[in-house]
Amino acid sequence: MRSELGPSPLAADERRLHPLSWLFVLLAQLRQFAVPLIVLVFAGGRGDRWELYGAVGALALPLIAVAQYFSYRFRIADDELVIRSGILQRNRRHIPFRRIHNVSLHQNLLHRVFGVAEVHLESAGGVKPEAQMRVLSLADAHALEALVQSRGNQPESPTAAASEPERAALLLSLSTSELLRLGLISNRGMVVVAAGIGVLAQSGSDAFAIALKGIAQSLFGWANGQHLSWIGWALAGISLFIAFAAVLRLLSMLLAVLQFHGYTLHEQGERLSVEAGLLTRIRAHTPRHRIQAWTLRESLLQRWLHRQSLSVDSAVVQAANNQRSLRDLAPIAPPHTVTALLQRLLPAAGWPDLAWQPLHPRAWRRMLMIPIVVTVLACAALWLRFGNVALFALLALPWWWLRARRLAQFAGYALTDSVIAIRGGWPGHYWRLAEIGKLQVIGISSTPFDRRHGMATLWLDTAGANAMQPRLRIRYLPKAQARALLETLNARMQRNGIARVPPFGCPVLPDIADDGDHDPQ
Structure with missing residues (x-):
C-alpha cells in the first residue's frame, strides 16, 4: 500500500462502492455461515427438512449482497462523511472527520487481485x-484515508495550514x-489449536473423538509391544510432549510471519501508522494524542532472548481479536529500541529513569494468602x-x-508531573504507563483483609481500556499513602479540567476520597 497520493479522486457528489463490492459482501456472509454449513454437510442428520430450508436461505445471500451494493451511498462534505444505507429501512449517518480516531485499510489476496481495499x-x-x-x-481508499487524516487534524493557524506536511x-x-x-515466544499456535478443538467439540460430530482415540x-x-519399563514410559511421555510443543512453536512462528510480515511503524506529525501482513495486508493509523495507556511486557522467554x-x-474500544486497530507498536524489539520509542513518543514519562515506590512491607503476605x-x-x-x-501437592507451598x-x-509505582507508571509480574514483568491528563476515573478500595493490614488498592481507569492488558491498579499500598496519591492525582486531573464520569458501580470521586472501602469495579 502506498501512502503517496496525488489529487483526490473523491468528488462531492454521492458515490457508490466499487462495482465488485457485492462479491466481497457475499464472501463475508458465507464466511459467517462456513462452520454451520460444514457441520450441516458432514455431521447433519439425514432427511431433516430444516437442512433444506437452510440451503434455500443460503441461496438468497447473493441477492442480499447485490441489494446492499445498490443501497449503499456515501458523500464527502466539508467536515463530515455522509452515508446512506439500508434496504427496507433507510439510514442516513453524518460522521464528522474529527470524530474519527483510527483509519484502517484491509487487503487480502483477493483484494489485491482486483485492486480494492476494505476501509x-x-x-x-x-x-x-x-x-x-x-x-x-x-x-479511493487511499484518497479517503488521506482526507480523513488531513481534515480530522486541521491546524488552527493558517500559517500551519500552508506549511508542507511532515514526512513520515x-x-x-x-x-x-x-x-x-x-513466534517462538508467543502462544499463538496453542490458541489456534484450542479454537479448533472447541469448534469440533461444539459441532456434535464424533469424528474428532474417534481420531483422537485411534x-x-x-x-x-506400540509402547506395550516394546515392553517398556517405567523409565521408558517416562522418556516416551517426555518425548511426546517435546514433539507436541515443537509443533505448536512452529505453528506460532508461521502465524507470526503471516500476521506481521513487513511490519513497519511510521510517525508523521502527531499520527502513528502501522502496516503489516503477508497474505492479508493491514494498515492502521491513530493520532498520538488518542493513546490512553502504554504497556511494556517482558516475559521470561523474552528476557532470555533480550x-x-x-x-x-x-x-x-477494541475487541480482543481485532487486528485492524493499531495496538502493537513493537510486537518484539530489543530493550534499547523499546526504550527509544518510549522516550520519543512519551517523553514526559522520563523512561527508564523513574523513582519507583514500593508496596506495603507486608504485601507479600497478602499475595501468598489465596x-x-x-x-x-x-x-x-x-x-x-x-x-x-496427595500430600505431594504440598510441595507447591515453597x-x-x-x-x-x-x-x-x-x-x-512511579509518579512524574504528568505520567503515572505501574509495574508488576513475576517471572514475566510488565510496565503500564498512563498520562494523568487522560485518566477518566480514580478510586480506592479495600477488602476486610486489606483493612486489617492497613492496606488499600488505588484504581485508575482510562477510555478504551483493553481487557487483555494488566489492569491499571496499584494493590497493597499503605492506606495513608494510597489516600495521598489519590488526592495528588485528583488535583492534577482537576487542573486539566477533566470531567470524570464513573463507570457502573463506581461512586463519584469525592465519595471515594471520603470512604476508602468502595470498589470502583
Missing part, C-alpha cells in the same frame, strides 16, 4: 466501526528473524480420594512463597 473508520468508545466500506478501489519517519521495522523469535490406541499399542514488546490502548489456602484445600480433597500420595516474595519485591 474501517473507528471512533472513541465504539466497539464497531463508525463506517465499514467493503470495498473501495485502491485509489520510520520508527521500527521487523525482519523475518525477529518474527520467528516472536491415535492414543496406536501409541499405547527482547520486549510495546503495545497501546487507544480511545477506540494460593496457600487453595493449595491446602485441594490437597485435603485429594487426600480423601487418593490417600497420602513455590508460592517464592512467587509472592518476588512479586512484592518487583511491584511498585
Whole structure:
C-alpha cells in the first residue's frame, strides 16, 4: 500500500462502492455461515427438512449482497462523511472527520487481485466501526484515508495550514528473524489449536473423538509391544510432549510471519501508522494524542532472548481479536529500541529513569494468602480420594512463597508531573504507563483483609481500556499513602479540567476520597 497520493479522486457528489463490492459482501456472509454449513454437510442428520430450508436461505445471500451494493451511498462534505444505507429501512449517518480516531485499510489476496481495499473508520468508545466500506478501489481508499487524516487534524493557524506536511519517519521495522523469535515466544499456535478443538467439540460430530482415540490406541499399542519399563514410559511421555510443543512453536512462528510480515511503524506529525501482513495486508493509523495507556511486557522467554514488546490502548474500544486497530507498536524489539520509542513518543514519562515506590512491607503476605489456602484445600480433597500420595501437592507451598516474595519485591509505582507508571509480574514483568491528563476515573478500595493490614488498592481507569492488558491498579499500598496519591492525582486531573464520569458501580470521586472501602469495579 502506498501512502503517496496525488489529487483526490473523491468528488462531492454521492458515490457508490466499487462495482465488485457485492462479491466481497457475499464472501463475508458465507464466511459467517462456513462452520454451520460444514457441520450441516458432514455431521447433519439425514432427511431433516430444516437442512433444506437452510440451503434455500443460503441461496438468497447473493441477492442480499447485490441489494446492499445498490443501497449503499456515501458523500464527502466539508467536515463530515455522509452515508446512506439500508434496504427496507433507510439510514442516513453524518460522521464528522474529527470524530474519527483510527483509519484502517484491509487487503487480502483477493483484494489485491482486483485492486480494492476494505476501509474501517473507528471512533472513541465504539466497539464497531463508525463506517465499514467493503470495498473501495485502491485509489479511493487511499484518497479517503488521506482526507480523513488531513481534515480530522486541521491546524488552527493558517500559517500551519500552508506549511508542507511532515514526512513520515520510520520508527521500527521487523525482519523475518525477529518474527520467528516472536513466534517462538508467543502462544499463538496453542490458541489456534484450542479454537479448533472447541469448534469440533461444539459441532456434535464424533469424528474428532474417534481420531483422537485411534491415535492414543496406536501409541499405547506400540509402547506395550516394546515392553517398556517405567523409565521408558517416562522418556516416551517426555518425548511426546517435546514433539507436541515443537509443533505448536512452529505453528506460532508461521502465524507470526503471516500476521506481521513487513511490519513497519511510521510517525508523521502527531499520527502513528502501522502496516503489516503477508497474505492479508493491514494498515492502521491513530493520532498520538488518542493513546490512553502504554504497556511494556517482558516475559521470561523474552528476557532470555533480550527482547520486549510495546503495545497501546487507544480511545477506540477494541475487541480482543481485532487486528485492524493499531495496538502493537513493537510486537518484539530489543530493550534499547523499546526504550527509544518510549522516550520519543512519551517523553514526559522520563523512561527508564523513574523513582519507583514500593508496596506495603507486608504485601507479600497478602499475595501468598489465596494460593496457600487453595493449595491446602485441594490437597485435603485429594487426600480423601487418593490417600497420602496427595500430600505431594504440598510441595507447591515453597513455590508460592517464592512467587509472592518476588512479586512484592518487583511491584511498585512511579509518579512524574504528568505520567503515572505501574509495574508488576513475576517471572514475566510488565510496565503500564498512563498520562494523568487522560485518566477518566480514580478510586480506592479495600477488602476486610486489606483493612486489617492497613492496606488499600488505588484504581485508575482510562477510555478504551483493553481487557487483555494488566489492569491499571496499584494493590497493597499503605492506606495513608494510597489516600495521598489519590488526592495528588485528583488535583492534577482537576487542573486539566477533566470531567470524570464513573463507570457502573463506581461512586463519584469525592465519595471515594471520603470512604476508602468502595470498589470502583
